[in-house]
Amino acid sequence: MAKKYDFLYKLLLIGDSGVGKTCLIIRFAEDNFNSTYISTIGIDFKVKTIDVDGRKVKLQVWDTAGQERFKTITTAYYRGAMGIILVYDITDEKSFENIQNWMKSIKENASAGVSRMLLGNKCDIEAKRKVPKETGEKLAKDHGIRFFETSAKSSINVDESFLALASDILQKSSKKTVRPSLLFHVVCHYVITECSKCFSNVVL
Numbered sequence: 001m002a003k004k005y006d007f008l009y010k011l012l013l014i015g016d017s018g019v020g021k022t023c024l025i026i027r028f029a030e031d032n033f034n035s036t037y038i039s040t041i042g043i044d045f046k047v048k049t050i051d052v053d054g055r056k057v058k059l060q061v062w063d064t065a066g067q068e069r070f071k072t073i074t075t076a077y078y079r080g081a082m083g084i085i086l087v088y089d090i091t092d093e094k095s096f097e098n099i100q101n102w103m104k105s106i107k108e109n110a111s112a113g114v115s116r117m118l119l120g121n122k123c124d125i126e127a128k129r130k131v132p133k134e135t136g137e138k139l140a141k142d143h144g145i146r147f148f149e150t151s152a153k154s155s156i157n158v159d160e161s162f163l164a165l166a167s168d169i170l171q172k173s174s175k176k177t178v179r180p181s182l183l184f185h186v187v188c189h190y191v192i193t194e195c196s197k198c199f200s201n202v203v204l
């Protein structure tokens with residue numbers, strides 16, 4: 001059977017327990033939301049194929065448990081991820097402070113050059129906000145990564161954020177493939193030019 005996609009990207013969501021990682025994935029993959037909280041045990045994943053700059057990109061989105069007791073299992077999944085989404089809850093200051101620890105965990109366990117993105121989830125509950133949007137923006141800027149405030153419940157910026165991350169990965173990988181071919185082109189040009197000097201009858 002013919003492959004139905006051009007690229008397969010493995011993404012991973014990390015962040016404290018209860019920030020809404022599972023709900024974000026369910027909103028993205030199934031356009032659904034459930035307010036019942038069932039804490040993730042270990043790890044799980046969902047897939048969705050999206051169009052990114054005219055290419056079919058299959059996203060395999062891994063959902064990790066935020067609870068400390070699952071850390072050994074979940075960090076084992078960092079290595080093969082091409083994109084990691086760090087999530088905090090805008091109504092929970094502690095979950096924002098812990099982003100620094102999650103960043104450290106990426107450094108220790110993920111592949112170098114992995115694309116990262118920061119999400120401040122639950123932006124539908126403005127009345128309970130504890131983390132100003134500018135504070136999230138600043139942290140993302142300091143790390144040179146993208147930032148969105150999202151709501152899995154009200155479907156705000158969910159598709160947009162996944163698309164933005166996939167687009168970053170696509171651009172990164174196409175840069176990698178362009179470079180060797182450019183180098184090849186330059187070398188060929190040099191060889192032909194030098195040869196043409198020796199054989200003046202060679203037409204370029």
Ligand SMILES: Nc1nc2c(ncn2[C@@H]2O[C@H](COP(=O)(O)OP(=O)(O)OP(=O)(O)O)[C@@H](O)[C@H]2O)c(=O)[nH]1
Pocket residue numbers: 015016017018019020021022023024034035036037038039040041064065066067121122123124125150151152153154
């Ligand atoms: N108001 C609101 N509630 C949300 C939102 N996203 C998730 N929730 C609620 O927050 C609770 C936790 O959501 P989960 O998606 O299970 O959180 P998690 O980060 O996967 O938690 P762990 O699996 O324990 O790591 C649930 O009761 C959700 O209904 C949101 O955008 N807005």
